Amino acid sequence: MAVSSVSKAFVTLFDTEVKHAYQAQRALAGTVREKSAQGAKTVKFPTLGEGVASRRSPMVDVMPMHVDHAQVTATLDDWIAAEFSDIFNQSHINWDERNELVTVVAGAIGRRMDQVIIDALTSANTATLTAQTIDLGEFIKAKTALDKKNVPHEDRTCLIHAEHLAKLLELATVTSSDYHTVKALVSGELNTYLGMKIVCIGDRSEGGLPRHDADPSTWVDMYAWHKNAIGLGTAMDMTTKIDYVPEKTSYLVASMFSAGAVGIDPDGIYAARWTVT
Numbered sequence: 001m002a003v004s005s006v007s008k009a010f011v012t013l014f015d016t017e018v019k020h021a022y023q024a025q026r027a028l029a030g031t032v033r034e035k036s037a038q039g040a041k042t043v044k045f046p047t048l049g050e051g052v053a054s055r056r057s058p059m060v061d062v063m064p065m066h067v068d069h070a071q072v073t074a075t076l077d078d079w080i081a082a083e084f085s086d087i088f089n090q091s092h093i094n095w096d097e098r099n100e101l102v103t104v105v106a107g108a109i110g111r112r113m114d115q116v117i118i119d120a121l122t123s124a125n126t127a128t129l130t131a132q133t134i135d136l137g138e139f140i141k142a143k144t145a146l147d148k149k150n151v152p153h154e155d156r157t158c159l160i161h162a163e164h165l166a167k168l169l170e171l172a173t174v175t176s177s178d179y180h181t182v183k184a185l186v187s188g189e190l191n192t193y194l195g196m197k198i199v200c201i202g203d204r205s206e207g208g209l210p211r212h213d214a215d216p217s218t219w220v221d222m223y224a225w226h227k228n229a230i231g232l233g234t235a236m237d238m239t240t241k242i243d244y245v246p247e248k249t250s251y252l253v254a255s256m257f258s259a260g261a262v263g264i265d266p267d268g269i270y271a272a273r274w275t276v277t
Helices: 006-025 095-126 136-148 163-170 181-189
Strands: 033-036 042-048 069-075 077-085 132-134 156-161 194-203 211-214 217-226 230-245 250-263 270-275
Touching: 006 095, 006 270, 033 069, 033 136, 042 250, 077 181, 095 217, 095 230, 095 270, 136 156, 136 194, 136 270, 156 163, 156 230, 163 194, 163 217, 163 270, 181 211, 194 211, 211 270
Parallel strands: 033 230, 132 270, 156 194
Antiparallel strands: 042 069, 069 250, 077 250, 156 217, 211 217, 217 270, 230 250
16 A cells, blocks of 8 residues: 555656666576566476487488477475565655665565575486585586586586685685686686686575585585576566555565576586585
8 A cells, every 4th residue: 555655656766776786686697597477386498308310311201300308397486575664654765775775675585586596406406416625627527517418618607605716716726827717716706717607606594505514524515507407487577565554654665576496407407515614
């Protein structure tokens, strides 16, 4: 129920600001195959097996490849980030407070959307992982694993933890000026290495990358994948509402979305467990 003290123009402005901030704060935006399915509870992604060309003989019937056809299903969940706020219950909006709330709400939605993808990566991995000491050779293993499966070289992403990056920076080869290809890692910026876009995240309340603590070591999983190997279905894109709640004498600011992710092609996903202590 709208209240005259908060105009429709303000609500529209706030929603727009949250969307822009949300897109900026999503670490994994554009790294997976996305499909819109408004109002649906599940989204299906078709999968096709590999075909083999056969030698053609004149006047002989064409031999079909009999490519396997299948599909995987992503179950969509509803998510919401809401907060009561007295800052709107004023005759004049406090613009600084509004900007802070935009950041909080957008960040919560952006991290949750990332987590939907991370959880799908975790579920799609069927390999038994053992802890490995992180070095540049581990990146080569990830690249090689995808290469062996003939995964396209473009649109590859590698997701690592901040502690992975910290360990890499301890390596003499990384910090050496002779290794120009990893200067982005030295500066701490997100960049590419071995043809993969490197995305680095820290600990997250939503879960983040799977962590495994064991005496005396701590291991954190990493993932490398091709864009078409993970599917993200969206039934409702991120939207924001502001409603006045008389019982609280406050406005309820809520951003919400409905989405789900699923592994489409296990061959296009690589997982490893790297020691960080």
